Amino acid sequence: xxxxxxxxxxxxxxxxxxxxxxxxxxxxxxxxxxxxxxxxxxxxxxxxxxxxxxxxxxxxxxxxxxxxxxxxxxxxxxxxxxxxxxxxxxxxxxxxxxxxxxxxxxxxxxxxx
Amino acid sequence: xxxxxxxxxxxxxxxxxxxxxxxxxxxxxxxxxxxxxxxxxxxxxxxxxxxxxxxxxxxxxxxxxxxxxxxxxxxxxxxxxxxxxxxxxxxxxxxxxxxxxxxxxxxxxxxxx
Numbered sequence: 001x002x003x004x005x006x007x008x009x010x011x012x013x014x015x016x017x018x019x020x021x022x023x024x025x026x027x028x029x030x031x032x033x034x035x036x037x038x039x040x041x042x043x044x045x046x047x048x049x050x051x052x053x054x055x056x057x058x059x060x061x062x063x064x065x066x067x068x069x070x071x072x073x074x075x076x077x078x079x080x081x082x083x084x085x086x087x088x089x090x091x092x093x094x095x096x097x098x099x100x101x102x103x104x105x106x107x108x109x110x111x112x113x
Numbered sequence: 114x115x116x117x118x119x120x121x122x123x124x125x126x127x128x129x130x131x132x133x134x135x136x137x138x139x140x141x142x143x144x145x146x147x148x149x150x151x152x153x154x155x156x157x158x159x160x161x162x163x164x165x166x167x168x169x170x171x172x173x174x175x176x177x178x179x180x181x182x183x184x185x186x187x188x189x190x191x192x193x194x195x196x197x198x199x200x201x202x203x204x205x206x207x208x209x210x211x212x213x214x215x216x217x218x219x220x221x222x223x224x225x226x
Contacts (some may be wrong), residue, residue, distance in 0.1 A: 031212050032215075040122070042203060042218040043157075050212055058213065090156060098207060099145050099164040102214065104156035 003028050004105035006091050013081040014109045021076040021108050023091030029103070030096035032074040033058070034066065036087040037107075043090065049074055049097070081112045114213050117206050119217035127225050133152050134189040136204030145207040146187040147214070148178055152200045160202075163187065174198070184206040199224045 007022045020099035025032065030104075035058075043048050045058030049068040063085060065077040078085060092102035116139045126132050138144060145164045149157040161172025168180040178189045187204060201221045207214040 033212075033214070034218070041119075042119075042224060044217040045213060045215065048212060056213075059215070091159075094212075098209065098212060099162065101147055101149075101159040101162055102157075104149075104158075106156050 002095055004103050006093055006105035006108050007074075008108060009106070010109050012113065013078070015081060015083060017081050019078050019081065021091075021110070023074045023076065023105060024072050025074075025091075025093040025103070026072065027093065027094035027095075027103065028071060030071070031100075031102075032066070032068065032091065032093045033102065034074070034076045035090045035092065036060065037090060038087050046076065048087075050076075076096075078110075083112045084101055086110060086112045088100055115144065115206050115208055115213075115215050117204050117215055117217035119202075119204055119220050121220045122218070123221040123223065124223060125223040128196050129193050132189075132191045132194045132198070132222070134202050134204075134222070135142065136187045136189065136217060137198060138185050138187065138204075140208060142187075142209055143180075143182060144209060146178075146180060147205040147207070147218075148172065148176070148187070148189050149203045149205060150174075151201050151219075157203065160189070167199045177179060192225055194222075196224045196226070 035043040035094040041085045047066040048056045092104040148160040204217040
C-alpha cells in the first residue's frame with residue numbers, strides 16, 4: 001500500500017494563479033480531509049468528505065474548492081492564489097468509523113508570491 | 114463549537130526525564146480524542162486515541178494519556194524521554210456526531226542531553 005500520496009511536494013505560484021493539489025489513498029477509506037499548517041496555528045481543517053460525492057466545509061474553506069468523484073481521490077483547488085495561502089497542506093484519510101485515526105500524506109509546501 | 118487548547122507552545126526536557134504535555138478541549142459531550150506526533154518535514158503519525166472505556170490509554174513509543182472528563186483534559190505523558198522524541202505533538206478532537214476533526218496548535222518538544 002502506498003497509503004496517502006500528495007503531489008506536488010513543493011509549488012511556487014504567483015498571486016492570482018490557480019492550481020490543484022492532488023491527494024490519493026489506496027486504503028479504501030471513506031473519510032478524507034484537507035488541512036493547512038501554519039506556524040503557531042496547528043492544523044486547520046479546510047474541507048472534508050465522508051464519501052464519494054459528499055463534501056463539506058471545515059474551519060477555513062474560503063479560496064478553496066474540493067470534489068470527491070471517486071473514493072480514492074480528493075483534489076484541492078486554489079481558485080485564485082493569494083499570499084495568505086502560503087502554507088503546508090496535508091491530506092488525510094480514515095475509515096468511516098468515527099473512532100478511527102487519520103492517516104496523513106507527506107504534505108505539499110506551497111508558496112504564493 | 115469544539116476547540117482544542119494546548120497551552121504550551123514549546124517544552125524542553127532533559128533526556129531521561131518525565132514528560133507531560135497538556136491538552137484541554139471544549140465540547141458538549143465526550144468526544145473522540147487523539148494525540149499525533151510530527152517529526153520535522155514529515156506528516157503526522159498517531160500516538161494514541163481515546164473514545165470510550167478505560168480513561169488511561171497506552172500508545173506507541175511508550176506514551177500514555179489520561180482522559181479526565183471533569184477537567185476536559187487529555188494530557189500526554191511519558192516516564193522517560195529519549196532524544197528521538199524531539200518533535201511536535203498535536204492533540205485533536207473529533208465530535209461524536211460527525212467526522213470533523215479539530216487540532217490544537219501543537220507543542221514542540223526539545224530534548225537536551
